[in-house]
Amino acid sequence: MEPTISLNGIGKKYRIFTRHMDRLKELLHPAGKKYHHEFWALRNITFDVDRGEAVGLLGRNGSGKSTLLQLICGILRLTEGTIQTRGRISALLELGAGFNPDFTGRANVLMNGAIMGYTMEEMEEKMQDIIEYADIGDFIDQPMKIYSTGMYVRLAFACAVNVRPEILIVDEALSVGDIFFQQKSFNTIREIIQSGTTCIFVSHDMEALRSLCNRAILLENGEITYIGSPIEAINIYSHSVKKASVFIPPAVYHPPVAPQEVHYQSRDLMSPEEILAHNVISDTSKGYGTGAMTILGVRVLNKNGYDTFHAEMMETLSFYALIEANETIYDTIVVVNLFDRIGTFVFGGGNREVRHVLPDMSPGQSLVVRVDITFSVKAEEFLFGLAAKGALYKGAETFNSHARIDMLGPIVVTYSKPMADIPFHGIARLPFEVKHAMVEDTAAVNDIS
Amino acid sequence: MAFRFVREVINNRYMLKCLVLRDLKSRYTGSFLGIFWAVIHPVITVITYTFIFSYVLKARLGPAAGTNSFLLWLLCGLAPWLYFSETVQRNVQILIENKMLITKSLFPSELLPLSILLSNMLNHAIMFGIIGIAAVIITKKLTLLILYLPVYIFLLSLFMLGLSWMVSSMNIFLRDIGQVLNVLIGMWFFYTPIVYQPTAVPEGLRVLLKLNPMYYVVEGYRLSLLGIDQAHWKGMLLLFILGVVSTIAGGFIFKRLKPDFAEML
Numbered sequence: 001m002e003p004t005i006s007l008n009g010i011g012k013k014y015r016i017f018t019r020h021m022d023r024l025k026e027l028l029h030p031a032g033k034k035y036h037h038e039f040w041a042l043r044n045i046t047f048d049v050d051r052g053e054a055v056g057l058l059g060r061n062g063s064g065k066s067t068l069l070q071l072i073c074g075i076l077r078l079t080e081g082t083i084q085t086r087g088r089i090s091a092l093l094e095l096g097a098g099f100n101p102d103f104t105g106r107a108n109v110l111m112n113g114a115i116m117g118y119t120m121e122e123m124e125e126k127m128q129d130i131i132e133y134a135d136i137g138d139f140i141d142q143p144m145k146i147y148s149t150g151m152y153v154r155l156a157f158a159c160a161v162n163v164r165p166e167i168l169i170v171d172e173a174l175s176v177g178d179i180f181f182q183q184k185s186f187n188t189i190r191e192i193i194q195s196g197t198t199c200i201f202v203s204h205d206m207e208a209l210r211s212l213c214n215r216a217i218l219l220e221n222g223e224i225t226y227i228g229s230p231i232e233a234i235n236i237y238s239h240s241v242k243k244a245s246v247f248i249p250p251a252v253y254h255p256p257v258a259p260q261e262v263h264y265q266s267r268d269l270m271s272p273e274e275i276l277a278h279n280v281i282s283d284t285s286k287g288y289g290t291g292a293m294t295i296l297g298v299r300v301l302n303k304n305g306y307d308t309f310h311a312e313m314m315e316t317l318s319f320y321a322l323i324e325a326n327e328t329i330y331d332t333i334v335v336v337n338l339f340d341r342i343g344t345f346v347f348g349g350g351n352r353e354v355r356h357v358l359p360d361m362s363p364g365q366s367l368v369v370r371v372d373i374t375f376s377v378k379a380e381e382f383l384f385g386l387a388a389k390g391a392l393y394k395g396a397e398t399f400n401s402h403a404r405i406d407m408l409g410p411i412v413v414t415y416s417k418p419m420a421d422i423p424f425h426g427i428a429r430l431p432f433e434v435k436h437a438m439v440e441d442t443a444a445v446n447d448i449s
Numbered sequence: 450m451a452f453r454f455v456r457e458v459i460n461n462r463y464m465l466k467c468l469v470l471r472d473l474k475s476r477y478t479g480s481f482l483g484i485f486w487a488v489i490h491p492v493i494t495v496i497t498y499t500f501i502f503s504y505v506l507k508a509r510l511g512p513a514a515g516t517n518s519f520l521l522w523l524l525c526g527l528a529p530w531l532y533f534s535e536t537v538q539r540n541v542q543i544l545i546e547n548k549m550l551i552t553k554s555l556f557p558s559e560l561l562p563l564s565i566l567l568s569n570m571l572n573h574a575i576m577f578g579i580i581g582i583a584a585v586i587i588t589k590k591l592t593l594l595i596l597y598l599p600v601y602i603f604l605l606s607l608f609m610l611g612l613s614w615m616v617s618s619m620n621i622f623l624r625d626i627g628q629v630l631n632v633l634i635g636m637w638f639f640y641t642p643i644v645y646q647p648t649a650v651p652e653g654l655r656v657l658l659k660l661n662p663m664y665y666v667v668e669g670y671r672l673s674l675l676g677i678d679q680a681h682w683k684g685m686l687l688l689f690i691l692g693v694v695s696t697i698a699g700g701f702i703f704k705r706l707k708p709d710f711a712e713m714l
Binding site for chain 1: 460461463464467471474475547549550552553554555556557619622623705706708709711712713
């Protein structure tokens with residue numbers, strides 16, 4: 001079978017001109033004289049996308065994702081290589097950007113269809129579906145400038161998917177609209193992928209990518225660094241995002257080394273050197289607190305001893321913290337906090353919550369603390385933070401936050417097993433159990449009811 | 450190329466209609482007198498000029514003018530000029546105004562200048578209804594020469610389409626073009642015999658006048674509306690050639706620059 005989208009060694013070169021005039025001169029120069037410096041936004045991109053396949057594009061800002069989509073759509077001119085696409089392309093590059101706010105919703109839908117190559121009659125047929133899907137009622141005949149953002153987005157999305165394109169291209173547009181529409185749009189996308197539409201997504205929403213895509217492509221500085229399973233791509237990507245600020249070797253086996261002298265409380269704690277060797281705190285991490293304590297380092301390992309911010313649902317990650325006291329601290333407390341994507345405080349837990357007493361500390365002393373957290377939460381991204389607290393005199397009632405660092409991570413929780421085996425539904429797994437007993441006397445039950 | 454463009458226009462006729470309507474609406478929505486401004490503006494301009502030239506400067510029309518009414522005569526010259534200048538000046542910015550359409554969707558941007566042209570043509574048509582009526586009332590004659598008028602409008606539009614494509618696409622790369630054009634059009638107004646008769650120009654300079662395409666347009670309009678019986682075949686032929694050359698050149702430049710619009714905007 002012929003692939004639906006076929007990219008062969010494509011590259012996009014931006015020409016950097018020192019003067020604006022040079023650009024015009026070069027374009028109109030009969031002999032093709034060059035006036036520019038070159039910048040390759042994309043280079044050597046080769047991949048095929050088969051019919052009905054969903055491919056996610058990952059990469060940091062400026063890695064060339066959006067440029068790639070614009071090239072596939074044909075909005076930008078290719079510098080080298082070839083792109084072949086089979087079928088109509090429906091593109092959501094910034095939701096509703098191709099819409100004209102002065103026109104009515106209906107006129108915009110018709111024009112959008114015309115751009116995609118549908119006749120007026122075909123679009124009139126689809127109109128009712130689109131209006132229903134977008135759920136905007138009589139507003140369809142109002143100019144779009146009076147639409148709310150939600151209506152705008154809904155109509156744009158409805159328009160893009162209801163024309164049943166052969167190829168759907170979505171740039172960072174999946175996480176718009178209210179949660180109901182989000183769900184609806186996710187379901188629709190799944191549906192149209194199943195019906196054979198080929199999809200390409202760009203999203204920083206890892207959860208969306210993981211659940212929708214068969215394949216993910218990781219772009220870095222305009223080149224493909226990975227093509228393959230979405231989970232692996234997310235893992236590599238999460239590491240590379242972190243790498244920019246602080247070096248963490250990705251997925252290298254570092255078994256906890258048993259210390260020679262047992263001055264730690266437990267054998268499976270790390271030495272300060274080991275923590276600092278793979279410290280996830282960068283210089284840019286935002287820290288605050290009274291300054292009576294310092295968080296010197298944090299290291300995150302999974303149960304296999306890999307340095308990672310990725311956890312499969314129900315998997316445990318170990319947070320190792322190296323804390324130093326600058327003053328005398330009584331009733332030392334170390335806490336790990338989790339926040340979700342929109343900043344909800346999901347969980348906070350440390351030694352005090354499990355009645356684990358940490359020693360008092362005198363100035364200059366340091367302490368290694370390990371907090372194991374089982375991610376019995378839904379598959380999503382979380383940011384985490386650490387706080388070190390304690391009393392400055394014995395028997396104090398209030399505990400000040402002496403050192404605190406937030407916005408670490410993101411920790412990506414995934415679920416990749418069959419949905420039937422999912423350990424819980426919803427946001428978090430609360431402790432629960434199920435019991436049962438077979439009723440012997442069915443007649444008695446019937447009597448009661 | 451020309452054939453493809455015509456087919457594209459037919460395929461996108463609904464879009465073109467929307468664009469034209471939008472332009473017309475955006476011009477007059479919210480204003481109390483609405484579409485009447487299309488008439489009020491040129492009429493007031495003409496009255497002002499008539500006052501200055503006819504009463505203050507005591508300019509008198511020669512026999513070649515075809516009418517004694519300075520007002521009517523001026524109106525015939527000014528109408529095509531306003532059609533021309535408004536269209537071209539607005540089209541210079543049209544691609545930049547519609548940046549989002551061009552950078553975020555596969556939009557047939559070559560339709561934008563055409564839509565402005567058509568919308569101005571409609572404005573223009575209203576003007577012409579009025580001038581036509583005024584001409585009949587004042588000169589008390591209606592000749593078949595008026596049938597030349599659509600031909601002149603077509604030839605002028607062809608010339609403007611090419612010019613619009615040229616300036617609108619080049620203006621993306623060099624924004625100075627819009628400014629330069631404004632200055633040029635200001636000068637061009639006086640280069641064209643609108644407020645003066647070509648016969649008033651010294652013999653030696655009249656050759657220069659004939660290099661100006663707008664000269665033939667203005668003369669053609671007056672010929673048709675005022676019933677001066679001297680066919681301008683040469684002028685018409687020149688306009689036709691110019692129109693075709695301008696459309697082809699404009700179309701070529703537009704097509705050549707179009708793939709880089711999204712990048713430049």
